[in-house]
Amino acid sequence: MTAARLTLPSPAKLNLMLHILGRRPDGYHELQTIFQFLDYGDEITFAVRDDGVIHLHTEFDGVPHDSNLIVKAAKKLQEQSGCSLGIDIWIEKILPMGGGIGGGSSNAATTLLGLNHLWQLGWDADRLAALGLTLGADVPVFVRGHAAFAEGVGEKLTPVEPEEPWYLVLVPQVSVSTAEIFSDPLLTRNSPPIKVRPVPKGNSRNDCLPVVARRYPDVRNALNLLGKFTEAKLTGTGSCVFGGFPSKAEADKVSALLTETLTGFVAKGSNVSMLHRKLQNLL
Numbered sequence: 001m002t003a004a005r006l007t008l009p010s011p012a013k014l015n016l017m018l019h020i021l022g023r024r025p026d027g028y029h030e031l032q033t034i035f036q037f038l039d040y041g042d043e044i045t046f047a048v049r050d051d052g053v054i055h056l057h058t059e060f061d062g063v064p065h066d067s068n069l070i071v072k073a074a075k076k077l078q079e080q081s082g083c084s085l086g087i088d089i090w091i092e093k094i095l096p097m098g099g100g101i102g103g104g105s106s107n108a109a110t111t112l113l114g115l116n117h118l119w120q121l122g123w124d125a126d127r128l129a130a131l132g133l134t135l136g137a138d139v140p141v142f143v144r145g146h147a148a149f150a151e152g153v154g155e156k157l158t159p160v161e162p163e164e165p166w167y168l169v170l171v172p173q174v175s176v177s178t179a180e181i182f183s184d185p186l187l188t189r190n191s192p193p194i195k196v197r198p199v200p201k202g203n204s205r206n207d208c209l210p211v212v213a214r215r216y217p218d219v220r221n222a223l224n225l226l227g228k229f230t231e232a233k234l235t236g237t238g239s240c241v242f243g244g245f246p247s248k249a250e251a252d253k254v255s256a257l258l259t260e261t262l263t264g265f266v267a268k269g270s271n272v273s274m275l276h277r278k279l280q281n282l283l
C-alpha cells in the first residue's frame with residue numbers, strides 16, 4: 001500500500017507593530033501585536049506510517065530531533081488524539097532560525113494541520129490552536145491562518161486586513177534569543193493598551209527595537225541601511241528587519257544593493273496564509 005503523502009508550505013510571519021503592556025506573574029509579557037504572513041517559507045513533506053513512529057528525517061543544526069517543534073507538535077497531537085498512526089517528515093528549511101519570522105512556530109502549525117488531515121482526526125481550529133499554544137505563543141496565529149491583532153501573550157486573536165505590500169526582509173547573521181530580550185531590564189514594559197479598532201495609524205513601533213538594536217550592531221546596521229529607502233522595522237524580537245514597498249520591482253531594486261555580509265529576501269505580505277490557501281484547495 002502506498003503511504004498517504006502530503007507537501008505543505010510553512011510561511012513566515014512579520015510583526016507589523018509590537019507593544020509590551022506589562023509582565024504577568026509567570027514572567028510572560030502581555031503584548032499587543034499585529035501578525036501578517038509572508039508568501040515565503042519552508043516546505044514540509046509528510047508520509048503516513050502505520051507503526052506509530054514519528055521520524056523527522058532532516059537534521060537541524062543545534063536542534064536535537066526530539067526538541068524540534070515539528071516532532072514535539074506531532075507527538076503531542078498523537079498522544080492527545082490517541083492516534084495509532086505514525087509519520088515520516090522531511091523539511092526544506094529556508095527560514096532563518098531566531099529571526100523573529102516565526103519559522104519554528106510555523107513549522108509546528110503546519111505539522112498540526114498536516115497531520116490532522118492525513119490522520120483524519122477531524123479536530124477543529126480551536127482545538128488545534130489550544131494545543132499549539134502549549135508549544136509556543138506564536139503557534140495559534142499560524143494554525144488559524146489569518147492576519148490578526150493579537151493580545152495576551154499572542155493567543156487572543158482578532159482577524160485584521162492590513163495592506164499587503166511587497167516586503168524586503170533583511171536577515172542579519174545573528175540569532176536573537178526571545179527570552180534574552182524579554183529579560184532585559186531596559187525593555188519598555190508599560191505601553192498603554194490600544195483600545196480602538198482598527199489600530200490607529202502612528203502605532204507601528206516595536207517596543208523590543210531599542211533593546212535589540214543596542215545589543216546587536218548587525219541589526220542596527222540593517223535598520224540604518226533599509227531606513228534610507230523606506231520605514232525600517234524589526235519583526236518580533238528580531239533579528240530580521242523589514243520594510244514595505246508598493247511593488248516587487250521597487251523591493252528588488254533595493255535588494256540588489258545588498259552585499260554578501262547582509263542578505264535578505266523579497267516577499268509579498270499576505271492576510272491569508274499560503275498554508276491555508278493550499279489546504280483549501282485540497283478540500
Ligand SMILES: C[C@@](CO)(OP(=O)(O)O)[C@H](O)COP(=O)(O)OP(=O)(O)OC[C@H]1O[C@@H](n2ccc(N)nc2=O)[C@H](O)[C@@H]1O
Nearest residue numbers: 027028029100102136137138153154178179182236237238
Ligand atoms: C514576541 C514574539 C512576537 O512574535 O517574538 P518572536 O519570537 O517572534 O521574535 C513572540 O510572541 C514570542 O513567541 P515564541 O517565540 O513562541 O516565544 P516562546 O517560545 O513562547 O517564549 C520564549 C521566551 O520568551 C519570553 N516571552 C515570550 C513571549 C511573551 N509574550 N513574553 C515573554 O516573556 C519568555 O521568557 C519565554 O520563555
Ligand SMILES: Nc1ncnc2c1ncn2[C@@H]1O[C@H](COP(=O)(O)OP(=O)(O)O)[C@@H](O)[C@H]1O
Nearest residue numbers: 068069070097098099100101102103104105107
Ligand atoms: N522546526 C524548527 N524550526 C526552527 N527553529 C526551531 C524548530 N524547532 C525548534 N526550534 C528552535 O526554536 C528557536 C526559535 O526559532 P524560530 O521560531 O525560527 O525563531 P523566532 O521565534 O525568532 O522566529 C530556534 O533557535 C531553535 O532552537
